[in-house]
Amino acid sequence: MLVPIGLLASGTAYGEWSANQLQGLVGFVPAGVASLSGLWHAPLREYSLPGLSGTFLGQSLAYYASAILGAVLCGGVFILIGRALTRNAAKNKE
Amino acid sequence: MHIPDGYLGPLTYVAMYIIMIPIWLYAGTWLRKNLKSKQVSYLALAAAFSFVIMMFNVPIPGGSTGHAVGSGLVAIILGPWVAVVTTSVALLIQCLLFGDGGITAFGANCFNMAVVIPFVAFYGYKFISGRSEISSRRRVLAAGIGGWLGLTVAAGVAGFEMGIQPILEHTADGVPLYMPYGLGITVPAMLLSHAFLFSILEAIITALAFGYIARTDPTIIFNYTSAGVGKGGVKTTSPA
Numbered sequence: 001m002l003v004p005i006g007l008l009a010s011g012t013a014y015g016e017w018s019a020n021q022l023q024g025l026v027g028f029v030p031a032g033v034a035s036l037s038g039l040w041h042a043p044l045r046e047y048s049l050p051g052l053s054g055t056f057l058g059q060s061l062a063y064y065a066s067a068i069l070g071a072v073l074c075g076g077v078f079i080l081i082g083r084a085l086t087r088n089a090a091k092n093k094e
Numbered sequence: 095m096h097i098p099d100g101y102l103g104p105l106t107y108v109a110m111y112i113i114m115i116p117i118w119l120y121a122g123t124w125l126r127k128n129l130k131s132k133q134v135s136y137l138a139l140a141a142a143f144s145f146v147i148m149m150f151n152v153p154i155p156g157g158s159t160g161h162a163v164g165s166g167l168v169a170i171i172l173g174p175w176v177a178v179v180t181t182s183v184a185l186l187i188q189c190l191l192f193g194d195g196g197i198t199a200f201g202a203n204c205f206n207m208a209v210v211i212p213f214v215a216f217y218g219y220k221f222i223s224g225r226s227e228i229s230s231r232r233r234v235l236a237a238g239i240g241g242w243l244g245l246t247v248a249a250g251v252a253g254f255e256m257g258i259q260p261i262l263e264h265t266a267d268g269v270p271l272y273m274p275y276g277l278g279i280t281v282p283a284m285l286l287s288h289a290f291l292f293s294i295l296e297a298i299i300t301a302l303a304f305g306y307i308a309r310t311d312p313t314i315i316f317n318y319t320s321a322g323v324g325k326g327g328v329k330t331t332s333p334a
Contacts, residue, residue, distance in 0.1 A: 011159045013151070014283050015256050015273065016098050022274070032263065032272040033100035040099065042193030047149065066192060067146050073187050074141035078180070082134030085126060 044069075095160070095252050095284075096148075096188065097203055099196030103263030103272045106255055111201035117209055121178040133172075136314065140168040141180040145187065147299070148194075154291055162296040163207050166215025166244040167303050170237050173316040177212035202255055206248045215244030215300070228312045234305040241300030245293040246285065253277075253284030 012021060019029045019037050047066035052058035102110075129137075147164040154160065169177035182204045188194040195203045219233075219240030226232040257277030260270040273280070312318060 011153055013095070013160050014158045014287060015101060015252070015280065016096060019100075026274045028269075028274075030100070030270050030272055030274050031265070032103055036100035036196070036198060037098065040190075040193065040197045042189075042191060044191055045193040047192050047194070063149070067149055070145040070149075070184075070187055070192070071142035073191070074145045074180075074184050075138035077183050077187075078134055078138035078141055081125075082129075082131060082137070085129060085131065085134070 095163070095203070095206060095249060096185075096195030097199040097206075097252060097256065099198050101196070101256055101259070101273045102199050102202055103259055104198075105262050106259065107198045107202060110199075110205050110255070114201045114204050114209075117178060117205075118182065121175045121182075124175040125179055128173075128175075133314075136172060137176060137180055140172060140176065141183045144168065144181050144184040148184070148188065152292065152295060154287055158287065160287055160292040162292060162299055163211055163245060163248075164296070164299065165207060165211045166219075166241040166296065167237070167300045169212035169216040169244075169316075170219050170240060170300070170304060171307060171315055174212040174216040176316075177216075178208050181208035181212065202252075206252045206255070210248040210251050211244035213244075214247045215240040218243040228315065228318065229305075229308040233308065234301050237304035238297040238301030242289075242293045242297035245296040246289045249284040249288035249293070250281060253281035256280045256284075 012018070017025060019033055022033060023029050044062075044066060047063050048059065049062035049065060052062040144164045148161050151159040151161050163181070165177045165181040168180055172180075185195060185200065185203055185207060189197060189200050189203070217240075219236045222236035222239055223230075223233040226236075254277065256273040257275065257280035259273035260276045263271040265271060275283075307315065
């Protein structure tokens with residue numbers, strides 16, 4: 001319920017600045033940051049959803065959705081792991 | 095504390111992956127040996143909990159933000175090796191799907207949040223709680239202090255990993271290639287912001303959740319029987 005509180009904090013966590021922010025902070029973009037920061041394009045970057053980034057309400061909804069999606073995925077991974085484990089256990093019994 | 099791509103040079107991120115591989119393998123083996131099928135739902139819950147708790151960003155003066163991690167709580171309740179796996183899975187999904195934490199830095203992020211936090215928190219808790227009753231105030235306090243210690247030490251370690259970059263990786267002229275700030279800045283910045291804010295949040299969450307579980311369903315707590323409980327005649331048959 002309180003999940004969008006995370007959105008109100010507009011700053012960037014220490015050491016997680018983007019290349020642009022680094023430019024502002026130290027006056028240059030280190031070569032490694034420039035070359036590696038684009039390595040992976042996460043589909044839902046920063047917990048946003050395409051088309052829902054304009055308004056705070058939209059961002060909040062996207063943040064909620066991301067929290068639910070992430071939680072479900074985390075749960076799902078372990079249900080799969082659990083299934084594999086119990087199947088092994090059943091096999092060992094036979 | 096999710097280090098993005100580009101902040102750690104190859105020397106560091108490759109080393110962190112090399113450190114993590116045996117840890118993941120051992121944690122997997124540990125799980126296969128010790129996990130009961132009815133506990134799987136707790137693991138699913140723990141990973142989901144870690145994922146969501148890390149989304150609660152809290153601002154601090156100076157324009158930066160941070161969050162609790164919750165893997166200390168998982169370590170205390172389900173055991174540190176379980177926390178290694180559940181936190182790593184949460185971090186993997188955050189990294190791949192949401193771009194929170196880098197791909198190259200995934201090994202380092204897992205080391206900080208899925209290894210340092212659980213083990214420091216668990217052993218801090220264990221040391222402080224001694225042989226006290228499971229629902230005693232001392233044990234709740236121990237869980238809180240464990241949570242605080244875990245996150246604070248991990249923040250220091252993350253600060254160290256970032257701060258050694260200007261020494262390890264720079265051009266011939268000494269211009270940093272990755273994280274531009276040195277140890278003298280990164281370590282205090284990470285340590286202080288966590289010690290005085292985020293770790294306190296972590297401590298409160300850990301203590302409250304531990305207290306609740308200890309009162310309502312203590313048998314699920316890791317090493318319950320060998321934890322010196324049962325002094326009051328409570329005998330349990332839960333597996334150690």
